[in-house]
Amino acid sequence: MADEKLPARSEDFSEWYNQLVLRAELADYAPVRGCMVVRPYGWALWENIQAALDRRFKATGHQNAAFPMLIPRSFIEKERRHVEGFSPELAVVTIGGGETLAEPLVLRPTSETIIGHMWSKWIQSYRDLPVLMNLWNNVVRWELRTKLFLRTLEFYWQEGHTAHATREEAERETRQMLDIYADFAVTDAAIPVIPGRKSEAEKFAGAETTYSIEAMMGDGKALQAATSHFLGQNFSRAFEIQYLDPKGQLQYCWTTSWGLSTRFIGAIIMVHGDDQGLILPPRLAPIQAVIVPIFRNDEEKAAVLAAADRLRAALAAAGIRVKLDDREGVSPGWKFNDWEMRGVPLRVELGPKDLARQSCVVARRDRPGKRGKSSVPLDGMTGAISRMLEEIQQSLYERALHFRDSRTRETPTYEELRSAVETGFALAFWCGGGECEARIKEETKATMRCIPLVQVEASGHCVVCRRPSQERALFGKAY
Numbered sequence: 014m015a016d017e018k019l020p021a022r023s024e025d026f027s028e029w030y031n032q033l034v035l036r037a038e039l040a041d042y043a044p045v046r047g048c049m050v051v052r053p054y055g056w057a058l059w060e061n062i063q064a065a066l067d068r069r070f071k072a073t074g075h076q077n078a079a080f081p082m083l084i085p086r087s088f089i090e091k092e093r094r095h096v097e098g099f100s101p102e103l104a105v106v107t108i109g110g111g112e113t114l115a116e117p118l119v120l121r122p123t124s125e126t127i128i129g130h131m132w133s134k135w136i137q138s139y140r141d142l143p144v145l146m147n148l149w150n151n152v153v154r155w156e157l158r159t160k161l162f163l164r165t166l167e168f169y170w171q172e173g174h175t176a177h178a179t180r181e182e183a184e185r186e187t188r189q190m191l192d193i194y195a196d197f198a199v200t201d202a203a204i205p206v207i208p209g210r211k212s213e214a215e216k217f218a219g220a221e222t223t224y225s226i227e228a229m230m231g232d233g234k235a236l237q238a239a240t241s242h243f244l245g246q247n248f249s250r251a252f253e254i255q256y257l258d259p260k261g262q263l264q265y266c267w268t269t270s271w272g273l274s275t276r277f278i279g280a281i282i283m284v285h286g287d288d289q290g291l292i293l294p295p296r297l298a299p300i301q302a303v304i305v306p307i308f309r310n311d312e313e314k315a316a317v318l319a320a321a322d323r324l325r326a327a328l329a330a331a332g333i334r335v336k337l338d339d340r341e342g343v344s345p346g347w348k349f350n351d352w353e354m355r356g357v358p359l360r361v362e363l364g365p366k367d368l369a370r371q372s373c374v375v376a377r378r379d380r381p382g383k384r385g386k387s388s389v390p391l392d393g394m395t396g397a398i399s400r401m402l403e404e405i406q407q408s409l410y411e412r413a414l415h416f417r418d419s420r421t422r423e424t425p426t427y428e429e430l431r432s433a434v435e436t437g438f439a440l441a442f443w444c445g446g447g448e449c450e451a452r453i454k455e456e457t458k459a460t461m462r463c464i465p466l467v468q469v470e471a472s473g474h475c476v477v478c479r480r481p482s483q484e485r486a487l488f489g490k491a492y
């Protein structure tokens with residue numbers, strides 16, 4: 014397997030992605046169409062993503078909880094826009110224990126409704142607020158076109174849910190969580206993102222305002238990497254989530270929800286990967302450095318393996334996620350290819366000649382070939398490895414940012430927009446009208462990704478209807 018080359022990324026990006034996911038052993042196709050099995054290496058990556066987010070959620074006062082997967086169907090029907098948004102995607106359980114159920118149950122597509130139901134019991138007074146909760150779970154949406162990690166019938170995510178006494182506080186929470194996602198994407202995943210507000214047409218069913226972070230993939234297409242919704246009082250009115258304010262008046266709560274899913278793994282693959290396979294940002298990589306011992310006979314083997322294991326122990330003690338690849342029956346070259354496919358940031362080669370010089374060869378995954386190789390003294394290895402991991406983290410971010418910027422154009426005219434979205438993003442003045450947005454989608458297949466929060470102060474004319482406009486919107490073809 015490791016000997017076969019992937020399809021070239023520049024020639025068939027989609028097939029490159031599919032094969033990479035399988036061959037890096039991140040995930041596999043499940044027997045049920047559209048479902049995925051996340052393999053241990055892929056799950057280890059997800060666990061690192063979880064840890065990086067969970068730390069941030071807890072630092073901002075959120076607590077984790079668990080809610081059931083089965084939800085009475087009537088719950089979904091309580092909130093009209095929610096029904097419209099999810100009905101076609103629902104999986105419904107009608108038989109349980111051999112009996113037809115009195116009320117069908119749905120497999121949660123998201124948990125707003127069941128949380129709303131419970132909150133209506135738990136929240137009584139302003140003293141009970143705010144409620145700041147997060148769930149790490151799986152949800153089911155009956156998608157027709159699926160792709161591993163990007164869109165599957167069942168996927169893993171976190172869904173945050175909060176309830177507040179005032180609109181202002183809930184809006185602040187929505188923006189705070191968007192900031193947290195952006196910080197995670199940039200700092201841990203080395204993925205530059207554009208935070209913004211969704212249009213009416215693109216927002217979440219049942220939300221008053223939806224925000225997202227948008228990232229550019231290696232083929233120039235957009236991926237919505239996380240969302241944060243200000244739900245207003247839509248769910249609190251549907252589920253009667255009310256509290257008594259200090260004056261003894263009954264008030265509806267203001268709620269939010271926000272999520273990031275295993276689709277983010279797809280973003281990591283598509284932003285950083287190359288023709289040799291995956292390239293993982295060191296902060297999230299399950300294995301940050303792999304040691305490959307090189308020897309020709311048993312005598313060399315004993316000395317090299319002993320030194321390699323000492324090095325492994327020293328790196329592990331310094332908090333580096335390290336693996337010694339002492340597999341028998343495969344050549345060092347085969348191992349190199351295998352770890353390149355899996356995107357391990359650093360490879361340490363240790364052979365008899367290196368040992369004699371008390372050094373080893375370190376190869377950077379982000380710089381294939383000779384360019385990324387250097388000889389490093391064994392003495393002081395932990396410091397050198399830590400520094401190189403930081404350099405790779407930084408360099409991956411800069412490369413992705415440069416790529417995105419080189420494929421993002423300000424487009425004053427419709428023709429320029431049309432051409433820009435063929436290879437990347439277009440930033441264009443937009444009047445706010447749904448018709449103009451719909452026409453762009455219809456004619457170019459690009460959707461409005463978001464109205465970026467950071468705007469270069471200017472005014473211009475809508476790229477479609479030429480009416481005066483104050484804001485630029487971001488357009489791109491999306492996953």
Ligand SMILES: [Zn+2]
Pocket residue numbers: 443444445446449475476477478479480
């Ligand atoms: Zn317009």
